[in-house]
Amino acid sequence: MSSAAPVGARPPAGKTFFGHPRALSTLFLTEMWERFSFYGMRAILVLYLTAAVADGGLAVGESTANAVYGTYNAMVYLMALPGGWVADRLIGARRSVLWGGVVIAVGHYVMAIPTGWSVFAGMALIVVGTGLLKPNISTMVGDLYERDSPRRDAGFSIFYMGINLGAFIAPLITGFLGEKINWHLGFGAAAIGMTFGVLQYVLGRRNLGEAGARPADPLLGADRRRALNRIAVATAVVAVVLIVLLLAGWFTVNTVVNLLTAVTVLVTIAYFARILTDREISDTERSRMKAYVWLFVFAASFWLIYDQAGSVLNIFAADRTDRNVGGFTFPASWLQSVNPILIIIGAPLAAWLWLKLGHRVSTPTKFAVGLVLNGLSFVLMAAAAQAAVGGDLVSPWWLVAVYAIQVAGELALSPVGLSATTKLAPVKYASQMLGLWFLATAVGDAIGGQVARLAESWSQPVYFLTFGLASVVLGLAAVMFTRQLRQLMAGIH
Known part of the structure; x- marks a missing residue:
């Protein structure tokens, strides 16, 4: 960055x-x-x-x-x-x-x-x-x-x-x-x-x-030319791979999606391996990075569910909700405006709450709250999907309630995670750590896209309940290991 x-x-x-x-x-x-x-x-x-x-x-x-x-x-x-x-x-x-x-x-x-x-x-x-x-x-x-x-x-x-x-x-x-x-x-x-x-x-x-x-x-002089040459070579390699896939008949949407998902995960693993094995960072910094690995996993798990608002939940809004108001059927995509307006309303309240609580609530605990709330939103979604079994249309207020719970979870995890990233970063990697935080969303979305494939083959109540409960369990596990994580964070709250 x-x-x-x-x-x-x-x-x-x-x-x-x-x-x-x-x-x-x-x-x-x-x-x-x-x-x-x-x-x-x-x-x-x-x-x-x-x-x-x-x-x-x-x-x-x-x-x-x-x-x-x-x-x-x-x-x-x-x-x-x-x-x-x-x-x-x-x-x-x-x-x-x-x-x-x-x-x-x-x-x-x-x-x-x-x-x-x-x-x-x-x-x-x-x-x-x-x-x-x-x-x-x-x-x-x-x-x-x-x-x-x-x-x-x-x-x-x-x-x-x-x-x-x-x-x-x-x-x-x-x-x-x-x-x-x-x-x-x-x-x-x-x-x-x-x-x-x-x-x-x-x-x-x-x-x-x-x-x-x-x-x-x-970058100046020879270093700049070397970097530009490497970019050109990398671009050429990507082009060759795409051409090979095309000529072999493997250039399909699913092939590209699977390849990009693998690239996202591998880049993340390589990034963490590079930092954790760097001999120039101190033992304290390495300990904090080990804690950050877990926070990263929690964040990726959060975005895996949260960002399905535009995919699985959007399709549910189009197919399973009664959007008729006074004879006008409003577009399903209008429900995508619920999250940002709730964030505008809730962000100042969340900032006030964390300021009021101070260090009494640790970063891992806030992450746990985000995961539990995110999971509960999918548990509620399972109830909405069950109500829609048989072709019945349900009220869009189900989705509004789901998004409200998710936004509360986001406000517990996202800004806190951004702050934790800057505090736990080794000095040498301070400017790059924000990029690593972006990678948590990338990994969550990439894996979430693959997980969302199951929404078509599983019954919707089972799909939402399974991943909702998984997020709740992960959040409760985060609470149980809060003390160990705080020890790894070495004085960072």
């Missing part, structure tokens, strides 16, 4: 944005529109893949569609690692965000082309673009403040409001256009949203000063 810019890389003084540097408004709107495009497309992706050809869809089986969705999410987070490296060593955060936004917009425009192949080509472009934009725009927000500025946390809070604002609005627009008019029109709306984000980013660049203007640790 990109590290903070050197002191003095502050934006120019002048007008402010809610008392913060004016540049925050530029980054806020860029992130808002990027999240609009991301969540807008994601809200209708599985519905489009599974829709009948007569309804404009691809008629892909639910199991394959769920796996595609999970793998796509995983790749987005996995690409944050090379995206941060490109900014750090080659072109800087500012240009990474710009080019990332352009590639994302192009990807959505490709998806708007009314052909079968466009969705997969578009997703590949969006993955690359998001890898460039997502980690580096957060770095630029940090560049707006001195490291110890009391306004820094408040600035990030405003920035994250942009994330959830975009995520809330997007499904309402893309969902209506996609489900009620034309799927590709919904994808086109996501493209227009990202275009707005790029345009205002370019127009607002004068507010940014030197923030993100240069690489934090640039």
Whole structure:
């Protein structure tokens, strides 16, 4: 991940944005529109893949569609690692965000082309673009403040409001256009949203000063040429593999999904092995990393369930819920707006609660709470699925309640995990550990996509109850081993 810019890389003084540097408004709107495009497309992706050809869809089986969705999410987070490296060593955060936004917009425009192949080509472009934009725009927000500025946390809070604002609005627009008019029109709306984000980013660049203007640790001369050559070779290898798969007749959606899932898991294992076997880190740092391995497993398990909101639960919303209100059947994807609005409401409450509790509740305990709540949401989902057995439509309030429980779990685990990542990181790997935290989501989504295949072959009540209880049991196990984990954390709460 990109590290903070050197002191003095502050934006120019002048007008402010809610008392913060004016540049925050530029980054806020860029992130808002990027999240609009991301969540807008994601809200209708599985519905489009599974829709009948007569309804404009691809008629892909639910199991394959769920796996595609999970793998796509995983790749987005996995690409944050090379995206941060490109900014750090080659072109800087500012240009990474710009080019990332352009590639994302192009990807959505490709998806708007009314052909079968466009969705997969578009997703590949969006993955690359998001890898460039997502980690580096957060770095630029940090560049707006001195490291110890009391306004820094408040600035990030405003920035994250942009994330959830975009995520809330997007499904309402893309969902209506996609489900009620034309799927590709919904994808086109996501493209227009990202275009707005790029345009205002370019127009607002004068507010940014030197923030993100240069690489934090640039490669020069022979080192730069060597790195570019390695990138070229890696790209060529990937191209050759794809060509071989194509010529051998193995280039199918399922083959690619399975390959990318394996890559995600193997990259994670290699990353942890590299850190844990590094002789330059101290025994205390190694102990803390051993604790972090368990926190990572807990987080990946959490996202495995949580991010099925856009796949398995989205299909349930389309097929098993009564969405008729006053004669109007609202799009199933509109329910994807529930999570972000609940996060907007709940985040300040969660922040207040953790501040009030202080060190009385440890990090492993907070993770355990997140896992238990996440599991209980699927137990409740099992009851909803049981009520829908026989073809009956259930109230959408079941899903609203499920999402409310999941959001409570997310607020217990996600921000706490981000904080724990920075505290447990070995000094040598401080800037890379945020990338490792992104990998927890990538692994959870990749494996979750494979697990979600079972939703088509198992009965839905059994599916939800099995994984719901598994998450609850894992959360209770985390509570039982809290003391051991705290010992490994060596003084970190």
